Amino acid sequence: MYNTYIYRFSMHSDEYGKLIAVEDNKVVPFLIKRIYYIFDVGNEIRRGFHSHIDLRQMLICLHGSVKILTKTPYEEAIVELNDPSKGLYIGPMVWREMFDFSTGAVLLVLASEYYDESDYIRNYQEYASLAKDFLKQKEGENK
Ligand code: T46
Numbered sequence: 437m438y439n440t441y442i443y444r445f446s447m448h449s450d451e452y453g454k455l456i457a458v459e460d461n462k463v464v465p466f467l468i469k470r471i472y473y474i475f476d477v478g479n480e481i482r483r484g485f486h487s488h489i490d491l492r493q494m495l496i497c498l499h500g501s502v503k504i505l506t507k508t509p510y511e512e513a514i515v516e517l518n519d520p521s522k523g524l525y526i527g528p529m530v531w532r533e534m535f536d537f538s539t540g541a542v543l544l545v546l547a548s549e550y551y552d553e554s555d556y557i558r559n560y561q562e563y564a565s566l567a568k569d570f571l572k573q574k575e576g577e578n579k
Pocket of ligand 1: 469472474483484485493495532545551
């Protein structure tokens with residue numbers, strides 16, 4: 437799926453429990469400027485419904501599970517995050533929706549930029565049109 441991948445964090449595990457360290461520009465491929473977490477989400481709730489223009493993020497479900505739909509005009513995928521040692525990277529120009537939050541789920545997000553509403557594309561038709569141009573341009577650059 438374009439501009440997304442699953443990352444497996446290495447874990448320090450011993451008889452005292454488990455520990456995962458996340459360092460920017462090493463484990464996460466950007467400088468972390470912001471973290472936020474989403475919790476107390478009802479099972480029937482679906483959130484997201486947007487793309488970002490530039491923002492890069494790593495989503496980690498610290499507790500419970502949540503499904504993430506990622507989508508471009510040409511492909512889509514659903515990933516279940518249910519393990520704190522697994523992160524979903526989502527880069528620019530990818531539509532996302534989060535749903536099927538289990539009771540008590542906590543979704544941590546590491547972000548490459550401070551909050552900026554002007555980086556959001558919240559209308560799918562507008563996104564699809566911009567994404568087609570964006571992906572065509574990327575294809576041209578890679579030839
Ligand atoms: C994303 C997915 C995975 C802030 O004031 N600061 C922040 O850093 C964030 C992330 C949100 N907000 C405010 C803006 C809204 O009034 O919190 C409210 C809820 O945000 P939003 O509706 O954008 O939440 P989600 O769950 O739809 O999307 C969030 C992130 O906004 C987005 O970047 O990729 O999680």
